[in-house]
Amino acid sequence: MKRWLLLGCVAPVLLGRAHPCPPEDCTSTRSVADQKSNASLSGSALEEFTRLLAEAQKTYTLVNDYVSTIVVQERIEGELRPREVGLFKFRKPFSVYIKWREGQQTGMQVLYVRDQNNGKLLARKPGLLGLVTFRLDPTSKLALADNRHPITEAGIGFLLDVVESNRKRAVAEGRARVRRLDDNPRMQPRGPRYELLVEADEKAGYYCRRARVTVDPITHLLIAAQVFDWDNQLIEDYRFLGLQLNVGLTDRAFDPKNPNYGF
Numbered sequence: 001m002k003r004w005l006l007l008g009c010v011a012p013v014l015l016g017r018a019h020p021c022p023p024e025d026c027t028s029t030r031s032v033a034d035q036k037s038n039a040s041l042s043g044s045a046l047e048e049f050t051r052l053l054a055e056a057q058k059t060y061t062l063v064n065d066y067v068s069t070i071v072v073q074e075r076i077e078g079e080l081r082p083r084e085v086g087l088f089k090f091r092k093p094f095s096v097y098i099k100w101r102e103g104q105q106t107g108m109q110v111l112y113v114r115d116q117n118n119g120k121l122l123a124r125k126p127g128l129l130g131l132v133t134f135r136l137d138p139t140s141k142l143a144l145a146d147n148r149h150p151i152t153e154a155g156i157g158f159l160l161d162v163v164e165s166n167r168k169r170a171v172a173e174g175r176a177r178v179r180r181l182d183d184n185p186r187m188q189p190r191g192p193r194y195e196l197l198v199e200a201d202e203k204a205g206y207y208c209r210r211a212r213v214t215v216d217p218i219t220h221l222l223i224a225a226q227v228f229d230w231d232n233q234l235i236e237d238y239r240f241l242g243l244q245l246n247v248g249l250t251d252r253a254f255d256p257k258n259p260n261y262g263f
Contacts, residue, residue, distance in 0.1 A: 046178040055220040065091035065249040073237040095254040
């Protein structure tokens with residue numbers, strides 16, 4: 001989801017600066033056995049997590065748009081890339097605007113509106129390259145060169161769907177284990193944290209071996225996720241900071257002719 005996300009703002013929104021995550025939360029290499037020895041994987045935690053996901057889905061049906069700062073880190077071709085920080089705007093059914101503010105792509109803007117612009121995403125880089133607006137197929141090789149996901153999978157809705165579909169399947173197959181993680185004041189954003197562990201090998205076709213997610217304490221939306229593969233490597237870290245729901249984003253927020261964007 002990286003650069004297309006798992007962000008000039010039209011709505012009058014003040015967004016906080018992202019807080020870096022502590023190393024133990026980002027790139028933990030503890031074995032699954034070590035984790036089990038430190039905390040129990042209980043049915044009650046699974047039930048609680050299942051209930052919160054159901055409430056998150058109900059909340060998301062009431063969301064029309066949102067604005068957030070995002071922090072993204074992904075492993076691409078075996079390399080864990082540096083974190084990117086940006087401004088993210090989303091409106092249903094599916095309109096996305098991103099402006100990257102920190103990281104290798106600082107100043108880059110991306111705009112995608114489903115069924116508009118001939119199905120293309122618009123990208124504009126800073127500097128001399130900013131004289132040209134690139135129009136790319138969202139699933140093209142160029143668009144996915146530095147991303148694990150196309151822009152069509154950006155946002156909280158997709159994150160929620162992936163976690164819930166994997167939880168549901170793992171429960172049905174008797175492979176799901178959930179534990180409530182201890183509160184960590186340095187972990188941003190703040191909220192109850194859970195770890196979903198899938199007891200299956202990679203060939204089973206699950207999205208990941210384990211995922212740590214943070215739940216917003218009020219809305220129960222998923223506002224952060226750290227995803228680990230079968231080698232226990234961090235492959236994706238997505239965080240939504242300063243999330244503001246239903247701010248009333250208009251067509252102007254996703255118009256390539258918006259003078260604040262320069263597409």
